[in-house]
Amino acid sequence: MKMKNLALTAILFCSLAISGFAQERPKHENRTPEQKAQMMTDKMSEKLSLSPSQKSEVYKLNLERAKEMEKFHKERKEDRQKDFAKRKEHFKKSEDKLNKILTEEQRKTYAAMKEERMAKFKDRKSEKGTRRKAK
Numbered sequence: 487m488k489m490k491n492l493a494l495t496a497i498l499f500c501s502l503a504i505s506g507f508a509q510e511r512p513k514h515e516n517r518t519p520e521q522k523a524q525m526m527t528d529k530m531s532e533k534l535s536l537s538p539s540q541k542s543e544v545y546k547l548n549l550e551r552a553k554e555m556e557k558f559h560k561e562r563k564e565d566r567q568k569d570f571a572k573r574k575e576h577f578k579k580s581e582d583k584l585n586k587i588l589t590e591e592q593r594k595t596y597a598a599m600k601e602e603r604m605a606k607f608k609d610r611k612s613e614k615g616t617r618r619k620a621k
């Protein structure tokens with residue numbers, strides 16, 4: 487009898503611990519445009535081996551992008567299609583500017599980074615869809 491209780495208690499404890507870890511996700515922090523730009527610039531600098539002058543230019547570009555995106559988020563237009571097209575156009579312009587800053591090798595590495603980011607996004611998006619269906 488004691489053994490059964492001990493086993494049941496252990497199973498209960500393990501299941502609670504596992505469910506606690508499963509729900510633990512990093513919380514989305516509200517970062518300022520400056521923090522977002524610095525974080526993105528640091529990541530790009532690490533992956534692309536940017537020179538100090540490139541890093542400075544990329545930071546300015548990322549800051550401009552982050553401020554523009556924050557403005558878009560605040561405005562939240564009713565016509566989402568129009569808003570999406572506007573964001574896409576802005577992103578394309580900043581991508582063109584970035585490509586002028588980077589070397590050919592850095593552009594290739596950056597393209598690979600974008601592909602990786604898109605794959606993660608698609609995985610997360612499909613993961614959310616399966617969770618919603620399960621509910």
